Amino acid sequence: MFYRMNPRILPSVRLADSVVIEPPYVHRRRKADEYIVYLIKKGVMYLEEDGRAVTLQPGDVFVLDPRFTHVGVKASWCEYFYVHFRHPEIEPFEEEKGFQKLLLENRQESIQSDIFSYEKCEGQSLYLPKHYHMADYSSLVKVTELLNEAVENNTTQLENYKTMLACKILEAFVEIGRSYVSTETVAYVEEQPRSYRNVQEMLNYLNREYAGDITGQLLEKEFGGNFDYMNRTFKKVTGQTIFRYLNRVRINHAKALILNSPWKMSKIGESVGFPDEYYFSRVFKKYTGKSPTEYAREGLNGRKSGK
Incomplete structure (x- = not known):
């Protein structure tokens, strides 16, 4: 499952930070009125969302959906980033037949686009995977750096800090989407x-x-x-x-x-x-x-x- 987002609009970010949890703490049951993204840095997290159990390991990205109730099911030590955001043009997107081909065609179109043209860069959607393990270390480092910069902007609260925060979060989402295309479409390419x-x-x-x-x-x-x-x-x-x-x-x-x-x-x-x-x-x-x-x-x- 993915979340299809219009990348020309910045997300409205309410919270962005990193935290460490340890036993006996478990996430309380709640149904948020916003999207929440977790990136696990160290340790392990045990959640349940909409009745489905999820175990998150280091390098995992997970998007909590405001349509569903989520709760912690087991106490554990874990360090992770969290981002609470809203976006006026975001929707759930179930992976369909031909989706991998679509992602590769989007990349090919982007690679071939004219850097002096607006047209080919507009209208492309950003596909943020709901649950994705970032096995590509270089991409994981980039996303970690971007989230650290986002947290710093949110902490200093200098003028326009919310805009800077949103820019860094959007950039991190783009990098996560790129990482998915680079690593998860390999099987499709090998079939060609x-x-x-x-x-x-x-x-x-x-x-x-x-x-x-x-x-x-x-x-x-x-x-x-x-x-x-x-x-x-x-x-x-x-x-x-x-x-x-x-x-x-x-x-x-x-x-x-x-x-x-x-x-x-x-x-x-x-x-x-x-x-x-x-x-x-x-x-x-x-x-x-x-x-x-x-x-x-x-x-x-x-x-x-x-x-």
């Missing part, structure tokens, strides 16, 4: 043809290594296949060839550097994978309709006029 898995791996590789000297021969070596075949498969899955996608990634990063760095065009081109300044200019104009210099001039004029 190897060519499909190669495309997913190649998308990640191109987004990460775009500034390097990427050639067909290098990709054959990295992914162990014939480049022409990989290129046809890549286009079938993504709608564009490998190098067209790579160039778009490079140009998007170049746009950001042109508008936000003092570097010369030659250095910007080199930093995104175009060591030849003239070739960089030709490719940039092909993808944007403007030369890098024209793009920089228009961006500067826009900022001066307040656009």
Whole structure:
């Protein structure tokens, strides 16, 4: 089970902190009027929600639902984070056939999206798993750090602290959702043809290594296949060839550097994978309709006029 949430709206967070409980304490029976998220740091917690027993171990995330009554069923020592929140656009979501595919398609769409576009980033839902064990240590560390920062904001109570608190909590929820996709969709991916898995791996590789000297021969070596075949498969899955996608990634990063760095065009081109300044200019104009210099001039004029 999941909770589908609109990530464009910040949650309203009432409480966020960590606590240690020890015997003989057990959670009292209650039906909260808000969602409560637990992340277990150490020890073990024994709960019952809506008549179903739950044992929570270190690394477990659990969402208590305001529709149900929950109660502690056994005393134990446990250290955990808790977050009490409300959200105007959150709803229970039962996992359906094709759900794993949907999650992977959402990730693929995100990876391929234009960093200068609003459209592809809007309307995507955040799926927060009801009960999930964060086996990926790096993700667990990130979530722990975010919750510690959230607690600190709630403690200092400086101006806008509730907004900062909500931002950190939402970021933690996003990281939990990402961790789920990365670890729990593995079985689905392994059922797909190897060519499909190669495309997913190649998308990640191109987004990460775009500034390097990427050639067909290098990709054959990295992914162990014939480049022409990989290129046809890549286009079938993504709608564009490998190098067209790579160039778009490079140009998007170049746009950001042109508008936000003092570097010369030659250095910007080199930093995104175009060591030849003239070739960089030709490719940039092909993808944007403007030369890098024209793009920089228009961006500067826009900022001066307040656009």
